């Protein structure tokens with residue numbers, strides 16, 4: 313197969329174009345991601361590029377894995393060895409691992425996740441509640457993403473609150489440095505800082521990278537854009553693809569202005585639009601177009617499709633949230649039976665994580681297998697965080713948060729008083745907790761009973777740290793778990809069911825790390841840094857299960873499913889209660905657009921008459937976005953009609969369905 317077959321003329325042009333910077337600006341399902349995958353294979357197989365000279369950036373680790381696999385298939389045996397496909401953060405991590413020393417870091421620095429950084433910020437700001445803390449974290453993160461230093465933040469601070477935040481920002485950065493730790497924003501910000509002031513490093517990376525491809529460009533932030541510019545040099549050897557109508561990460565610092573900036577910064581920028589949609593039936597596409605038309609748009613796109621008209625879009629009104637979940641489960645069962653599909657053909661998408669619980673319950677009750685994405689990550693579980701604390705400390709003994717967590721789980725006689733004394737001593741000596749534990753000065757301040765477990769713990773970590781660079785990660789982990797008697801501790805402190813579940817997670821984590829260590833030939837230290845990144849947006853690899861996908865709208869970006877159920881299409885949910893006007897409402901509308909355009913063959917929108925919120929019933933109204941779809945495309949049904957006749961009809965349908973399912977067994 314030619315690498316240029318099954319592409320339309322515009323796609324083909326985009327794949328072949330190598331004369332300068334290129335932006336493919338096009339609507340959902342128009343084949344942007346396909347252009348990237350093909351172009352990578354084309355550069356390697358037809359243009360003779362060394363795979364090591366090509367980097368592609370995707371939005372999630374999962375998307376990266378899929379893209380890499382797809383390129384592998386396209387290359388049909390030709391080797392793509394050395395090709396980099398990863399997220400912006402993983403790319404930053406790769407750069408920093410090699411260049412850490414130039415920035416005054418050791419290569420085994422820690423990567424902190426959001427929970428760790430919030431804990432540090434909470435110490436610094438003494439924020440009275442979670443809301444204030446989150447806000448402080450957001451302001452600082454925005455500064456970092458806009459490449460504003462603590463000094464500059466102090467200068468531009470508009471009022472006393474901002475001035476205080478700027479002071480906190482500096483303290484926060486100093487703390488991270490003392491811990492030899494970086495947060496997610498640093499993974500982008502620091503390479504930019506390096507490349508801006510170190511011409512040698514910059515040129516080395518520019519020479520190494522012959523072409524950079526960026527998917528979902530509309531959701532990059534200022535720092536990511538700067539990194540892309542610095543990496544691709546003045547010639548702008550890149551292909552960016554994106555859709556301004558799908559920009560849904562402004563709340564995390566993404567800046568849609570980056571699309572405009574591209575045209576301003578590169579006078580030679582070539583822009584290729586794509587207009588044919590290959591994903592969705594016409595009705596779905598018309599609905600998507602009619603919703604997004606209500607946003608003021610710079611780039612009008614009128615997507616069309618040849619995939620037939622398709623079924624009307626179902627709007628199902630449910631009595632309440634529980635009934636919504638049950639209705640969805642029932643409809644999936646019935647639809648699957650009728651159309652002989654797979655569970656994996658269905659996705660239930662929703663605005664907020666809290667909506668997932670009822671869907672999980674209903675699917676479980678109906679014996680429908682499901683996978684959850686965008687929810688609480690596997691890596692956020694307490695038992696996994698305990699283990700990663702050990703790993704982080706083994707890699708980097710300056711990491712105080714990891715020290716505290718590892719030293720106290722399982723309990724080993726290092727209590728709060730010991731830690732407080734140790735902390736005071738370390739602060740006076742300007743050293744890490746780990747280092748302080750071994751200092752002779754500490755002995756005069758602590759009883760032997762307190763000191764002993766500290767020294768023992770320190771020696772234990774030292775022994776593992778010595779072996780970590782050389783030995784297989786899996787074996788080391790097994791030994792670690794046995795030595796700290798983690799399983800026993802779980803059974804001592806938790807009830808049996810919880811302990812069993814947690815130990816199951818730990819075992820799975822160890823298997824996962826061992827496998828990854830072998831596959832990628834990575835040491836425990838490198839794996840540890842990667843684990844923090846896994847937290848960012850998604851869970852671990854889901855095996856290829858035949859299961860319904862439960863996902864937030866944000867996490868569904870770039871994906872497609874034959875049958876999509878968009879749940880909770882109600883005022884105060886979608887659009888979200890806090891996003892009722894202006895640019896925030898527009899972002900909600902884009903979220904709705906992203907949701908609709910995930911569907912290939914059928915789309916169902918559900919909404920409830922009332923919902924339980926904090927123990928009380930709240931009356932709900934259908935979303936204004938429903939009114940934006942031409943009513944001729946919609947077919948309404950549901951239980952709003954609570955008459956005896958309607959209930960009777962509902963019961964009959966349920967009985968019929970049960971009979972059908974029984975006959976199918």
Ligand SMILES: Nc1ncnc2c1ncn2[C@@H]1O[C@H](COP(=O)(O)OP(=O)(O)OP(=O)(O)O)[C@@H](O)[C@H]1O
Pocket residue numbers: 318319320323338339340341342343344345346347555558589590591869870871872909
């Ligand atoms: N020329 C083509 N011929 C046939 N199928 C195509 C073509 N281009 C793309 N497709 C298919 O259309 C679907 C959508 O493509 P793709 O995911 O690349 O779109 P996209 O623009 O990246 O969408 P999104 O904006 O949602 O990320 C995929 O199933 C892809 O395989």
Ligand SMILES: [Mg+2]
Pocket residue numbers: 344345346527870
């Ligand atoms: Mg895509």
